Amino acid sequence: EVADAEEAxxxxxxxxxYQPKPVIEGIDGANVFGSIEAYDHVPELGKNIVVIGGGLVxxxxxxxxxxxxxxxxxxxxxxxxxxxNHLHMIAVxxxxxxxxxxxxxxxxxxxxxxxxxxxxxxxxxEVEFAADSVIYATGMVPRTEAAMALHxxxxxxxPIGDCMVARDMADAVTQAYMASKNLxxx
Numbered sequence: 001e002v003a004d005a006e007e008a009x010x011x012x013x014x015x016x017x018y019q020p021k022p023v024i025e026g027i028d029g030a031n032v033f034g035s036i037e038a039y040d041h042v043p044e045l046g047k048n049i050v051v052i053g054g055g056l057v058x059x060x061x062x063x064x065x066x067x068x069x070x071x072x073x074x075x076x077x078x079x080x081x082x083x084x085n086h087l088h089m090i091a092v093x094x095x096x097x098x099x100x101x102x103x104x105x106x107x108x109x110x111x112x113x114x115x116x117x118x119x120x121x122x123x124x125x126e127v128e129f130a131a132d133s134v135i136y137a138t139g140m141v142p143r144t145e146a147a148m149a150l151h152x153x154x155x156x157x158x159p160i161g162d163c164m165v166a167r168d169m170a171d172a173v174t175q176a177y178m179a180s181k182n183l184x185x186x
Contacts, residue, residue: 006153009156011153011154012160012179015163017163024109025112029112033135042068045065047071048132050109050117051075052137053076054074059092063095075117107119107127115131116130117131140166141166142165143162146163158179160179
């Protein structure tokens with residue numbers, strides 16, 4: 001309604017995405033944070049941190065926490081994901097080795113308890129990890145419906161960033177530049 005009332009010549013929809021909680025027993029515990037939210041709670045995390053998710057967000061966050069002196073462990077249901085950037089993942093794997101980051105691939109998370117996480121490996125064996133806190137980095141969901149609601153509100157419409165497909169910062173900046181260029185602003 002607001003966009004319609006503005007009678008804009010163009011709309012650049014940069015509504016982003018949101019991080020849903022995965023369905024895991026104990027996910028609503030006080031010591032559990034989404035990867036984005038965790039940055040606001042670093043002093044509260046405690047020494048031992050289990051990071052659920054083997055994409056670049058979770059792995060890079062774990063490497064950063066390791067550099068600050070924390071003891072993060074990455075648990076990933078699949079092989080670590082490179083986010084479409086194979087060369088970057090080579091560098092990330094090198095950092096994993098250099099910093100001694102503990103990574104467990106092909107391991108699902110079963111239960112989050114106040115002081116530990118119970119995981120299940122690919123053979124069905126339960127493995128327990130000490131955890132003062134847990135960070136889930138299990139993906140983002142684009143705000144596609146909200147962005148598309150703006151589609152008919154202006155003659156020109158440019159959805160950028162994560163609102164159509166969850167991506168990385170480089171893609172978002174490129175899309176913003178191209179939208180600005182198409183509008184003659186650059």
